[in-house]
Amino acid sequence: MSSDAHMWNLVFLQLLLEERGGEVINLGACVPDDVIIAECRRNRPDALVVSTVNGHGHLDGLRLIRQIRSDPELADLRVVIGGKLGIRGSGNARYSAELVAAGFDAAFEADAGLAEFDSFIGSLQEGPSRELAMTGKGA
C-alpha cells in the first residue's frame, strides 16, 4: 500500500503464492492506490492480495477498498488484506470486521497464522490461467 515501505512480507507472499501454483505480479512497496487500481484493470487478476505491516493498514486498506468497490470494473474482484493491520499486536483483530464490511473478501491478521489464508488460496479458481496480483503497503 502507498504508505508502506516494508518489502520482505511481499517477497514472502510471492513465494507462498507461487508455491501454491499461482502466477504473481508483485507491485512492490509504497504503491499508490491509483497504480494498484490501474494494474488490476489491466491484468484482471483472480485476486488482489494486499499486505501491510507498518501499522497503517486498517486506514490505508479502508481508503483503497472503497475506491476499488466504487469502480464498476473492479466491483467483483476478489480482494484480501493481511499482515499487521494496526499497532495493537493481537488487538489488531478488531480491524478485520471493519475491513471486511468495507469490501474486502477477507482480512488476515498476522498473529492468526496462515491457515485461513491457505484456505482462501485453495478456494480460488483452479486452472492454468490462475493469476494472483499482490501489492504491499505497510507491506
Ligand code: B12
Ligand atoms: C525490516 C523492518 C523495517 C525496514 C524495512 C526494509 C524493507 N525495505 O523491507 C525499515 C527500516 C525501512 C522499516 C521502516 C519502518 N518500520 Co519497520 N520493521 C522492520 C522489521 C524489523 C522486520 C520486517 C520484516 O522484514 N519481516 C519479515 C517478513 C517476512 O515478515 P512480516 O513483514 O512480519 O510478514 C509476515 C506477517 O506479517 C504475515 N503477513 C504480512 N503480510 C501479509 C499479507 C497476507 C495476506 C497474509 C495472509 C499474511 C501477511 O506473513 C509474513 C510471514 O509470516 C519489523 C519488526 C519485525 N521483527 O517484524 C519492523 C516493523 C514492521 N516496523 C515498524 C515500524 C513502526 C516502522 C516505521 C514506521 C519506523 C519509523 N518510525 O520510521 C517505518 C515505516 C516505513 C514505512 N513507510 O512503511 C513496526 C510496525 C508496528 C506495527 N505494525 O505494530 C514493526 C513491527 C517494528 C515494531 N515492533 O515496532 N522497518
